[in-house]
Amino acid sequence: MKKARKGRSKLILVLGGAASGKSQAALDLAGQAGPKAFVATGQALDLEMEARIERHRATRSSDWETAEVPADLALWVGENGMNYQTIVLDCLTLWLSNLRGHRLHDLAVSEATAELLHAIRATRARVVIVSNELGLGLVPATTAVRAFRDLAGRVNQQVAAEADEVYLTISGCPLRLK
Numbered sequence: 001m002k003k004a005r006k007g008r009s010k011l012i013l014v015l016g017g018a019a020s021g022k023s024q025a026a027l028d029l030a031g032q033a034g035p036k037a038f039v040a041t042g043q044a045l046d047l048e049m050e051a052r053i054e055r056h057r058a059t060r061s062s063d064w065e066t067a068e069v070p071a072d073l074a075l076w077v078g079e080n081g082m083n084y085q086t087i088v089l090d091c092l093t094l095w096l097s098n099l100r101g102h103r104l105h106d107l108a109v110s111e112a113t114a115e116l117l118h119a120i121r122a123t124r125a126r127v128v129i130v131s132n133e134l135g136l137g138l139v140p141a142t143t144a145v146r147a148f149r150d151l152a153g154r155v156n157q158q159v160a161a162e163a164d165e166v167y168l169t170i171s172g173c174p175l176r177l178k
Contacts, residue, residue: 009081010126011117013159015133016169023056025167025174026088026128033085033126038064039076041095056090064088070098074115081123092131092159093152106151113155117162131156133168 012029016022030036038060042053057066065084069076073095081087089095099109120127133156134149160166166178 009120009123010165011120011159011163012126012128012165012167013156013163014128014130014167014169014174015156015160017133017136020169021172021174022130022132022169023090024059024172025169026090026130027060029165029167029174030086030088030128031126034063035084036064036086037080037084037088038066039073039087039089040066040068041070041073041089041091041098043068043070043094043098071095071102074112074119077116077119077123077127081119081125081127084123084125087120087123087125087127088130089127090130092129092155093134096148096152096155100148100151106154109151109155110158113158117159121162129159129163131159 012026014022014026014029016025040053040056042049060066067076067080073089077087096109099112104112132152134152140146140149160178163178165176167174167176169175
């Protein structure tokens with residue numbers, strides 16, 4: 001595994017569709033350097049999501065510390081990032097959904113993303129961010145869902161522009177894009 005550059009994090013973005021294998025790819029790309037944090041943005045608001053979270057948790061070894069951070073990612077990274085060599089943040093799309101639930105408008109989401117990227121770059125950790133690529137599917141039927149898809153695409157572009165490496169995962173195969 002390559003070490004993060006001295007004084008600066010290594011940022012990796014892993015994109016993919018639903019059930020594409022992006023979370024496993026992120027864990028593989030994260031490497032073995034510890035201490036390690038898995039930062040989960042999903043919330044168990046229903047039984048299906050609770051089961052999904054448990055399935056994801058079962059794929060990680062016991063040396064991962066889990067932090068559940070639905071919205072304040074920049075704050076968590078700023079307060080805790082220096083304690084870890086490896087951080088996996090899963091997933092950016094659920095984070096965006098949580099921010100939308102707090103009624104943040106697009107500009108505020110872009111600013112929150114910039115704050116998160118700044119906090120990540122202030123660490124020395126290898127940080128792997130998982131996000132959904134929503135733009136490859138059908139055009140959503142409603143204005144609200146189209147707006148969310150477009151926002152997710154813009155945030156993914158913002159993170160990809162800052163990332164050292166970007167992967168697209170399809171059928172469990174991560175393809176390096178950058």
